[in-house]
Amino acid sequence: MKRLEYTVQFVTPAFLGNAFQQGQWRTPPFKALLRQWWRVVKARECDYDHSRLREAEGCLFGHAWLKDQSGKQWAMQSRIRLRLAEWRGGRMQQWQNDPPVFHKEVGISGRKIGSHLYLGYGPLTFKRHKGTGLKQTPAIDANEAIGFNLGVTAQDESDLQRTLQFIHWFGTLGGRSRNGWGSVSLESLNQQNGFNLAPTDSILSGKAIQELLKFSRPLADCLQLDWPHAIGTSNERLLLWKSRFHFDSWSQAMQELARIKIAFRTKLDAPVGKAGDRHILAYPVTNHKVNGWLENGRDTNRLANQLRFKVVQDKNNKYWCLAFHLPCGLPEMLQEKLGPNKISTDDQLRVWNKVHGILDKEMKRIQGTQEGRP
CATH class of the missing domain: 3.30.70 (Alpha-Beta Plaits)
Incomplete structure (x- = not known):
């Protein structure tokens, strides 16, 4: 071994x-x-x-x-x-500063909220007179x-x-x-x-794209299965993005990811009571319940994020945001609960293409290079 x-x-x-x-x-x-x-x-x-x-x-x-398949133990x-x-045990006992980000759906006409709290609600919570803090230490x-x-x-x-x-x-x-x-x-x-291990710079530069394509699959094909199994592609390009700029701290990078997530989520409709475009991204959605997915009035069904974020450091110790999509279709269990209002694969494809278009504007699609040169 x-x-x-x-x-x-x-x-x-x-x-x-x-x-x-x-x-x-x-x-x-x-x-x-x-x-x-x-x-x-x-x-x-x-x-x-x-x-x-x-x-x-x-x-x-x-x-x-x-x-086993033949019935044997x-x-x-x-x-x-x-x-x-x-x-x-971890060493963090107290949360430090939480940089703000504007969210147009908070309050009457929008206001600034804690970007870390937005991306980490649950493990992070809002404490009166103190701001964002750890729900449980450390x-x-x-x-x-x-x-x-x-x-x-x-x-x-x-x-x-x-x-x-x-x-x-x-x-x-x-x-x-x-x-x-x-x-x-x-x-x-x-x-x-x-x-x-190849460094994260090989992702940021595009040098690793050819290797990643070996483990990729077209978006439409990915949506035929309800479990994550490949990095998606669209028009033969990986569904992989990096931030347009690097940052000096992880805190700033997470603030940028919060801005990006708000940007694409708020461009999708989320009607109350029935499934809308935003519900395809993940569920539950705050203040936008789907009646068919409620159990005794409670949100017990879950749909995990397919579009994932990561923060990496380059060789100069600068921080970059990554976004990548491991696509999969809406689980049949959730589809059945919608009755005649099932969300078609075409609708899922339409929503994801819209999200990818927004990411192309807010971030930079990582594409292949020759010998790692952009």
């Missing part, structure tokens, strides 16, 4: 709660992150068949299924050994780092190296991580053993 050694660091604060909702370095979330990006790496090889992918995943990560230990140097602060070791077999090494590369480029962990919180950075400590 080969041992891959890394330092893992958070670029933005992470809300990685334990059983008491206190921020703590723990291995289960990292194993879940490995699974998430391993699926993207392996999905095409399994012809995007969730049954084949699930079986391959169980064989690699271990499972406790009672029966079947369980398997993981072929991966994952270890953090220690399970320690959290894991930006720049906290720890040793991360992965034991892999020779047969799995190639797939897991690709998976770790994707995590370095796109991985986020913890509460509200799809909004950019808990942005992960990896640094290899055993480059001499044959594997060196």
Whole structure:
């Protein structure tokens, strides 16, 4: 078994709660992150068949299924050994400044709100006379780092190296991580053993685009499945954007992501009582419930964000915002609850194309280059 050694660091604060909702370095979330990006790496090889992918995943990560396809008892230990140097608590006890962003739908004619609170509501809360604060202390602060070791077999090494590369480029962990919180950075400590992570600059410059295209799929095809399995493409271009400018701090980068998210969400209708365009992005939507998705008057159904954010640092330690789309269709369970008012795939495609058009204006689409030169 080969041992891959890394330092893992958070670029933005992470809300990685334990059983008491206190921020703590723990291995289960990292194993879940490995699974998430391993699926993207392996999905095409399994012809995007969730049954084949699930079986391959169980064989690699271990499972406790009672029966196999022939009805026999079947369980398997993981072929991966994952270890953090220690399970320690986070070091952030108090939230600092929350830079404002304008939201036109707040109040009568719009007003400024906390950008961090907007992207992190839940782990973050508003405290009277104090402003934005942590709902539960501690959290894991930006720049906290720890040793991360992965034991892999020779047969799995190639797939897991690709998976770790994707995590370095796109991985986020913890509460509200799809909004950019808990942005992960990896640094290899055993480059001499044959594997060196490509830097985030290779994404920002476009040098990595050809590699990413191997794990991409056209948007319309992605919407035929209800689980994230590839980075989407539109007109043969990846659905991948970076901010138009770099920033001096993670706080400023998160402020920019809040501005961008408000920009595309407020351009979509969200009628009260029935499903509208904005409900396709994620659900629930504050003050815009869908009657068919209520259970005894409560919002118990969930639709996770497909359009994800991350904050990365370049070689000069400047911060950049990334946005990328892992598209999938609206789950059939939610569709059935809409009755005759189901949202067609064409409507989903229309909404996402509109969102992508807004991102093309607010950010910069990352495109391929020759030898990494724009």
